[in-house]
Amino acid sequence: MRSEPAPETRRRAYRRGLGAETLAVAWLCLKGYRILGRRFRAGAGEIDIIARKGDVVAFVEVKARRDADEALAAIDARTRRRIAAAGRVWLARHPRYAAFTLRYDVILVAGHGLRRLVPRHMISAFLDGE
Template sequence: MSDTRKQAERRGRWAETFAFLYLVAKGYRPVARRLKTPVGELDLVMRRGEILAVVEVKARPSLDLAAEAISPRQWQRLMRAVEWLTAGRPALARLAIRFDAVLVSGVSIRHVKDAWRP
């Protein structure tokens, strides 16, 4: 793995940890972190009340660039991964599913609730 790729991987892991701690502080409970499924990886799956928040985390030099980094194709992949996650898990399947984004730039963070709807 190149140094650039290693650095991007470290930045991504740091952003995911930052986002995780931020959401926990806002009252979300963790369901899964960095969950690899046969159809894609879910960065964070968090629960708050009757909402299952599927969270895509993006770290970029600016919050606007982070927002632009999430493609429609990526949201579709996340939707398939959530379908896989909830299949056979009635406790999760009965919750309202919401697709959120957490955008990170340095120590700035923005939680975008309901960032995408299927």
């Protein structure tokens, strides 16, 4: 049986995640993206960031871990399916973007201190339904 983490541990992880998302938003803006939404929830899925650049809408998952490999490993098949499902709901609610190129990106925020300041943006990290 899995035990639940202590409330303080959960709060720390939540704050770290919010900080990583804020850093990812700033990174995307510096790269010329316009943020269309943050923390979009639909059913069992959530999209951390929805961003647009030109005719591309990117559904972005942000993961913060000690190292990039650990962060990438945290995005398993179940997570990808949930993000893709939430992306379809978002698109149904925003049909004006139906003709845009849709992408599923990942931003990895690894390390601590100043090392966290350079996120790794993986463009088209996975496909819908993958």
